[in-house]
Amino acid sequence: MNLNWQFIIDSLPLYREAAWTTLKLGFWGILFSLMIGFICSIVLYFKVKVLKTIVHIYIELSRNTPLLIQLFFLYFGLTKVGIALTETACAIIGLSFLGGSYMAEAFRSGFEAVSKTQIESGLSIGLSKTQLVRYVVLPQAFSVSIPSIGANCIFLLKETSIVGAIAVVDLMNVTKDLIGMYYQTLEALLMLVVIYLVMILPLSLILTWLERKVRYAEFGN
Amino acid sequence: MHKEANEVLLEIKGLFKKYDDMTVLDDVNLSINKGEVVVILGPSGCGKSTLLRCLNGLEKIQGGDIRYRNKSLVDKDVNWQEIRQHIGMVFQNYELFSHMTVIENILLGPVKVQKRDKNEVMEQANQLLDRVGLLDRKDSYPRQLSGGQKQRIAIVRALCMNPEIMLFDEVTASLDPEMVREVLDVILGLAKQGMTMLIVTHELSFARAVADKIVFIDKGKICEISDPDEFFTHPKTERAQHFLNKFQY
Ligand SMILES: Nc1ncnc2c1ncn2[C@@H]1O[C@H](COP(=O)(O)OP(=O)(O)OP(=O)(O)O)[C@@H](O)[C@H]1O
Numbered sequence: 001m002n003l004n005w006q007f008i009i010d011s012l013p014l015y016r017e018a019a020w021t022t023l024k025l026g027f028w029g030i031l032f033s034l035m036i037g038f039i040c041s042i043v044l045y046f047k048v049k050v051l052k053t054i055v056h057i058y059i060e061l062s063r064n065t066p067l068l069i070q071l072f073f074l075y076f077g078l079t080k081v082g083i084a085l086t087e088t089a090c091a092i093i094g095l096s097f098l099g100g101s102y103m104a105e106a107f108r109s110g111f112e113a114v115s116k117t118q119i120e121s122g123l124s125i126g127l128s129k130t131q132l133v134r135y136v137v138l139p140q141a142f143s144v145s146i147p148s149i150g151a152n153c154i155f156l157l158k159e160t161s162i163v164g165a166i167a168v169v170d171l172m173n174v175t176k177d178l179i180g181m182y183y184q185t186l187e188a189l190l191m192l193v194v195i196y197l198v199m200i201l202p203l204s205l206i207l208t209w210l211e212r213k214v215r216y217a218e219f220g221n
Numbered sequence: 222m223h224k225e226a227n228e229v230l231l232e233i234k235g236l237f238k239k240y241d242d243m244t245v246l247d248d249v250n251l252s253i254n255k256g257e258v259v260v261i262l263g264p265s266g267c268g269k270s271t272l273l274r275c276l277n278g279l280e281k282i283q284g285g286d287i288r289y290r291n292k293s294l295v296d297k298d299v300n301w302q303e304i305r306q307h308i309g310m311v312f313q314n315y316e317l318f319s320h321m322t323v324i325e326n327i328l329l330g331p332v333k334v335q336k337r338d339k340n341e342v343m344e345q346a347n348q349l350l351d352r353v354g355l356l357d358r359k360d361s362y363p364r365q366l367s368g369g370q371k372q373r374i375a376i377v378r379a380l381c382m383n384p385e386i387m388l389f390d391e392v393t394a395s396l397d398p399e400m401v402r403e404v405l406d407v408i409l410g411l412a413k414q415g416m417t418m419l420i421v422t423h424e425l426s427f428a429r430a431v432a433d434k435i436v437f438i439d440k441g442k443i444c445e446i447s448d449p450d451e452f453f454t455h456p457k458t459e460r461a462q463h464f465l466n467k468f469q470y
C-alpha cells in the first residue's frame with residue numbers, strides 16, 4: 001500500500017487549524033454543557049416549581065432530536081426570523097443544547113444516589129441546608145456522576161464532527177474538501193482518524209485519572 | 222447509675238405523631254433529667270425510632286410539646302441547627318459520611334457548624350478516638366472499617382459536638398455479635414461519666430445494666446415506666462411480660 005506522504009505533509013497545516021477549531025468548539029461546548037446540566041439538575045433535585053417543567057421539556061427536546069436538525073434550526077431556521085448567528089456560535093450553542101441535557105442526567109443520577117440517611121446524618125450534626133449541600137450532597141453526587149460526565153465529554157468532542165454541516169471549517173469539513181479536490185481519500189481519512197485519536201486519547205486518560213482520584217474515598221480502587 | 226438534682230433537660234408532653242392516617246405515637250409523656258440514662262424498650266414497629274427522630278427534629282409532630290431546657294421545640298421559629306448541637310444522635314446504620322476520612326467526619330460539625338478552632342477540636346477528637354481505641358484509624362475511610370468501628374466513630378463524631386444529651390437508636394442492631402460488646406462498652410463508659418442519654422436497644426442485659434429508668438412502649442403508647450430491676454423481675458403490664466418472655470428460650 002502506497003501512501004502519498006507529500007500530500008499528507010502538505011495538508012498538515014489545514015488539519016492543524018481545523019483541529020484547533022474542533023478543540024475550541026469542544027471546549028466551549030463541554031463547558032456550557034456542564035453549566036447547563038448542573039443548573040438543570042439542581043432545579044430537578046430541589047423540585048423548583050415552574051422551572052422544573054421547563055427543564056423537563058428542554059431535556060426531552062434535546063435528547064429526542066438529532067444534533068444535525070438542532071444545528072440546521074439554529075443556522076438556517078433562525079436566519080429566516082432575522083436572527084443571524086455565526087457558524088461558530090451556532091455550533092457551540094448546538095453542542096451545549098445537546099450536551100446540557102446529557103450532563104443534567106449525569107448530575108441528577110449523582111444527586112439521587114445520595115442516600116436519605118447520609119442527609120439525616122448531616123442534619124443531626126447541625127449542618128445548615130447550604131452546608132449540607134456543600135459538604136455532603138455535592139461531593140457524593142459528584143463521585144457518582146463523574147464516570148458519566150467523562151463519557152459525555154468524549155461524546156461531545158466526537159459529536160463536533162457534525163458541525164461541518166453548517167459550514168464550520170472543522171476536521172470533517174477539511175477532510176471532505178480535500179477528498180473532493182484531490183481524491184486522496186485514504187490519506188485524508190487516515191489523518192482524520194489519527195487527529196481525532198490524538199485529541200481524544202489524552203482527554204480520556206485525564207478523565208480516567210480524575211475519576212479514580214474523585215472516587216477513591218468512597219469506592220477505593 | 223446515679224441521679225443528680227432533678228434538673229429536667231428534656232420533657233415530652235402529650236406527643237402525638239401520625240404518618241398519613243396511621244398513628245405512630247399516641248400521647249407520649251416522658252421527662253429526662255440531667256445525668257439520667259433512659260432506655261426505651263418495645264416490640265418492632267412500636268414507634269421507638271420515630272420518637273427519637275422527633276426529638277432530633279427529623280420528623281414533624283401532629284400534637285403535644287417537646288421542651289428542651291424548658292424551651293419548646295415545636296415552635297415554628299425553633300432553630301434546629303442550634304438544638305441539634307445539644308442533642309446528639311447516633312443511628313442504627315452507622316451513617317458516617319462515606320466520602321470523608323474518620324477525622325474529617327469528626328471535625329465537620331465542630332469546625333463548620335460550631336466554628337470552633339480546628340486544633341482544639343483535633344485534640345479533643347484524638348482523646349475520644351483514643352478512648353474508643355481507634356486513634357490509629359483516624360485517616361481511614363468508612364469503607365475500610367468494620368461495622369463496630371464505624372459505630373464507635375459515629376459516637377465520637379456526635380460526642381465531639383459536646384452535646385448535653387445523646388440519643389442512641391439501636392446502635393448495635395446491625396452489628397455482628399462479637400462487635401456488639403465494644404460499642405456497648407463505650408456507651409456504658411459514657412453513662413459512668415454522667416452523660417444524659419436516651420437509648421433504644423434490644424440488648425436486654427445491657428439495658429438493665431445501663432438504665433436508670435426503663436420505658437416500655439407498645440403500639441405507640443407508653444405502657445410503663447419502671448426502675449430497671451423492677452421491670453425485668455416484675456413487669457407491671459401484661460404486654461411487657463409478654464415482650465420479655467419472647468426473649469427467653
Ligand atoms: N417514613 C414513614 N412513613 C410511614 N410509616 C412509617 C415511616 N417510618 C416508620 N413508619 C411506621 O411507623 C411505625 C413505627 O416505626 P418505628 O421505626 O418508629 O418503629 P421502631 O419501634 O423503631 O421499630 P424497630 O424496633 O423495628 O426499629 C411502624 O409501623 C412503621 O411502619
Ligand SMILES: [Mg+2]
Nearest residue numbers: 269270271391
Ligand atoms: Mg427503629
